[in-house]
Amino acid sequence: MVPAGQWAGWRESDTAVPGRAGAGRALDSLVVSLTLGIVGLPNVGKSTLFNALTRNDVLAANYPFATIEPNVGVVPLPDDRLDRLAELFHAERTVPATVSFVDIAGIVKGASEGAGLGNKFLANIREANAICQVIRVFDDPDVVHVDGRIDPTSDIETINTELILADLQTLDKALPRLEKEARTRKESRPALENAQRAKEILDSGETLFSAGKDVDTELLRELSLLTTKPFLYVFNADEGVLTDDARREELAKLVAPADAVFLDAKVEAELLELDDEESVRELLESVGQPEPGLYALARAGFHTLGLQTYLTAGPKEARAWTIPQGATAPQAAGVIHTDFERNFIKAEVVSYADLVEAGSLVAARSAGKVRMEGKDYVMADGDVVEFRHGTTSKSKG
Numbered sequence: 001m002v003p004a005g006q007w008a009g010w011r012e013s014d015t016a017v018p019g020r021a022g023a024g025r026a027l028d029s030l031v032v033s034l035t036l037g038i039v040g041l042p043n044v045g046k047s048t049l050f051n052a053l054t055r056n057d058v059l060a061a062n063y064p065f066a067t068i069e070p071n072v073g074v075v076p077l078p079d080d081r082l083d084r085l086a087e088l089f090h091a092e093r094t095v096p097a098t099v100s101f102v103d104i105a106g107i108v109k110g111a112s113e114g115a116g117l118g119n120k121f122l123a124n125i126r127e128a129n130a131i132c133q134v135i136r137v138f139d140d141p142d143v144v145h146v147d148g149r150i151d152p153t154s155d156i157e158t159i160n161t162e163l164i165l166a167d168l169q170t171l172d173k174a175l176p177r178l179e180k181e182a183r184t185r186k187e188s189r190p191a192l193e194n195a196q197r198a199k200e201i202l203d204s205g206e207t208l209f210s211a212g213k214d215v216d217t218e219l220l221r222e223l224s225l226l227t228t229k230p231f232l233y234v235f236n237a238d239e240g241v242l243t244d245d246a247r248r249e250e251l252a253k254l255v256a257p258a259d260a261v262f263l264d265a266k267v268e269a270e271l272l273e274l275d276d277e278e279s280v281r282e283l284l285e286s287v288g289q290p291e292p293g294l295y296a297l298a299r300a301g302f303h304t305l306g307l308q309t310y311l312t313a314g315p316k317e318a319r320a321w322t323i324p325q326g327a328t329a330p331q332a333a334g335v336i337h338t339d340f341e342r343n344f345i346k347a348e349v350v351s352y353a354d355l356v357e358a359g360s361l362v363a364a365r366s367a368g369k370v371r372m373e374g375k376d377y378v379m380a381d382g383d384v385v386e387f388r389h390g391t392t393s394k395s396k397g
């Protein structure tokens with residue numbers, strides 16, 4: 001999950017849609033601005049995957065005024081609950097939450113010293129909130145592997161090493177300053193000690209994210225270290241691996257506790273070319289997959305970023321809104337409109353499961369399943385909400 005410190009910018013209006021330029025204010029609060037940066041060795045299938053990520057029309061359909069940079073792919077978070085809600089409320093349309101992926105140049109050995117795209121790569125990755133690492137496990141003699149063989153463990157190590165080396169460079173530059181500050185200001189000592197601890201961890205070959213509680217990433221925030229970011233691993237596999245449960249388990253273990261997603265990037269790209277459900281089902285079956293890999297990727301991306309959704313429904317639309325895990329009711333209201341947060345009075349909340357069981361909001365109310373929550377309420381995933389706020393008596397999202 002994204003370290004708490006990174007939430008500071010989670011509703012920065014100017015970057016609400018990554019890369020969006022000059023869109024109207026109405027859009028500002030619509031999309032939480034967190035992104036996953038796609039990294040990996042050359043020829044692992046990053047571009048193929050990224051093309052699949054950008055070839056969906058969710059954004060065009062739901063955010064017509066948003067302009068997206070060519071290196072940003074926005075995918076919908078699959079959510080069956082929205083269709084059910086739309087039925088219950090006779091909503092005209094459904095609007096899913098989205099997850100944004102940024103295409104970052106390939107990384108090669110020596111990137112931390114400027115090899116390949118070196119510094120540009122590092123600058124791009126610094127801006128991402130989480131790292132989505134693509135690893136090749138597909139076997140294809142026609143596609144050259146940069147290190148000559150398919151070896152996920154070694155690929156993961158290569159990338160980790162480059163990120164670790166880049167962080168060590170940053171720390172080596174910062175430590176003399178931190179030492180000086182700590183000498184003159186006692187309050188600066190924890191920051192220094194923490195940076196020294198981070199250096200030890202990196203020297204031992206571990207990323208700061210996997211070191212978890214051993215370092216206080218909050219205190220390291222100003223340094224924008226790369227390995228404090230949460231990781232998500234995408235194994236770009238062929239049918240042989242996709243249908244081999246034991247192999248998948250072995251690979252997932254390799255990266256645990258980070259999320260692992262298994263997909264065939266080439267198949268994902270082909271799926272988007274198909275327009276009838278039957279062909280989609282057949283192609284998925286041919287690689288032993290129950291659903292498109294992009295679905296799993298969107299869910300894992302959302303999870304890695306530490307996000308969750310709440311739902312609103314009315315005759316206009318059934319909609320999923322993105323909030324950080326742990327957000328309170330007023331913060332959740334603020335995602336719809338900043339005024340809703342400022343003038344928050346209370347939230348009428350029912351869990352999706354209770355609502356569906358009751359069959360309607362009225363029935364859920366009479367069954368006592370609808371709660372009035374105040375400003376300290378911490379949102380749960382799948383809460384169906386109607387906010388009451390000061391400017392008008394009530395609002396539907």
Ligand code: GDP
Pocket residue numbers: 040041042043044045046047048049106138139140143236237238263264265266267
């Ligand atoms: P990148 O350098 O990581 O961006 O890799 P590309 O996406 O350009 O892919 C490199 C080559 O591998 C291309 O020829 C792709 O068609 C091929 N490729 C990508 N994904 C797969 C896959 O899942 N299976 C197979 N067989 N080939 C793939």
